[in-house]
Amino acid sequence: MSQAARPGSAVRIGTLPVGDGMPVVVIGGDDARWLSLRDHDGRAQADEVIGEARAGWAGPLLVEPFSAADLGAVAEQADGVVIGAAWMQDFRLVQAVARTGLPVLVQRGPSATQAEWLAIADYCAAEGNDQVVLCESGSRTHLGGATLDLALMRDARERSGRPVVADLGDDPTLAAAAVAAGADGLLLGPAVRPGVAAAAHEAATVVGALLRSESPDGVAAARAAIDRVDAALATLLERRAGLAGTVQRLKPVGGFRGRDMDRERLLVAAMARRAPRLGEARLGPVMNAVIEAGLHLAEEDREVAPGPA
Numbered sequence: 001m002s003q004a005a006r007p008g009s010a011v012r013i014g015t016l017p018v019g020d021g022m023p024v025v026v027i028g029g030d031d032a033r034w035l036s037l038r039d040h041d042g043r044a045q046a047d048e049v050i051g052e053a054r055a056g057w058a059g060p061l062l063v064e065p066f067s068a069a070d071l072g073a074v075a076e077q078a079d080g081v082v083i084g085a086a087w088m089q090d091f092r093l094v095q096a097v098a099r100t101g102l103p104v105l106v107q108r109g110p111s112a113t114q115a116e117w118l119a120i121a122d123y124c125a126a127e128g129n130d131q132v133v134l135c136e137s138g139s140r141t142h143l144g145g146a147t148l149d150l151a152l153m154r155d156a157r158e159r160s161g162r163p164v165v166a167d168l169g170d171d172p173t174l175a176a177a178a179v180a181a182g183a184d185g186l187l188l189g190p191a192v193r194p195g196v197a198a199a200a201h202e203a204a205t206v207v208g209a210l211l212r213s214e215s216p217d218g219v220a221a222a223r224a225a226i227d228r229v230d231a232a233l234a235t236l237l238e239r240r241a242g243l244a245g246t247v248q249r250l251k252p253v254g255g256f257r258g259r260d261m262d263r264e265r266l267l268v269a270a271m272a273r274r275a276p277r278l279g280e281a282r283l284g285p286v287m288n289a290v291i292e293a294g295l296h297l298a299e300e301d302r303e304v305a306p307g308p309a
């Protein structure tokens, strides 16, 4: 039986809340960093490697140990532990990790079932550590590499009540899909190019703003949520202006001279059905400004590059 985490509780990795409707986090990007001691084949001194990472990053830091021997250094300097896909079935290590009391991120092994994956989380809970984040890391398939299973991730989130993150590795292509499927966070490789982290962050911001309603609990959090909505709005406004410009070029009479007030009233009415609290009376002036900005831009573009008369 899967023991659900207390509903309404986010897991805190250092200062970073994950889950429970909090903003989507990017681990391996701006929000948190992680490193794997497995990359050193057990030859590196855990305290030195973690210390080096700490020297360059004061924010939330997760570490994947090479063995239980590393956990002292991890507990001293890190904010969370990664149980890597390859370690999932090492129950002694899982037990020792849980006993550090640090939040644990459990990657799903490439052939592990959902039940096996959730059992690791319950195993941690049985050791008194309920701070577990589930990480979907993909299955081995005919494609060779690991293929993310976003349906499995979504289902695991629902069944367990625990936060889930999608492991994108070095490829941000599925970031938007993962956020749309309900991911509370995205995990990137420990040392991705800045462009990868930026793309994941962008998807988390824009798709998150479109699909997730937030309930911030203070001015700073509410302003951060507004900033995300504005990022999505700006993206859409820029796209809208481009489309409106296309119509100006295609209509027999474009620009301000060809303005169609009936069409404008209809689109405001349609928007008011999606935004009933704002309603037509408040949306009207907003959309008038948006439409006029688009028409000004189209006229400016025409002056720069006049089309056929």
Ligand SMILES: C=C(O[C@@H]1C=C(C(=O)O)C=C[C@H]1O)C(=O)O
Pocket: 243, 244, 247, 248, 251, 258, 259, 260, 261, 263, 264, 267, 290, 291, 294
């Ligand atoms: C884009 C058009 O041209 C103008 C701009 C509009 C807009 O930005 O939505 C709507 C009606 C027109 O006044 C159009 O006719 O559809």
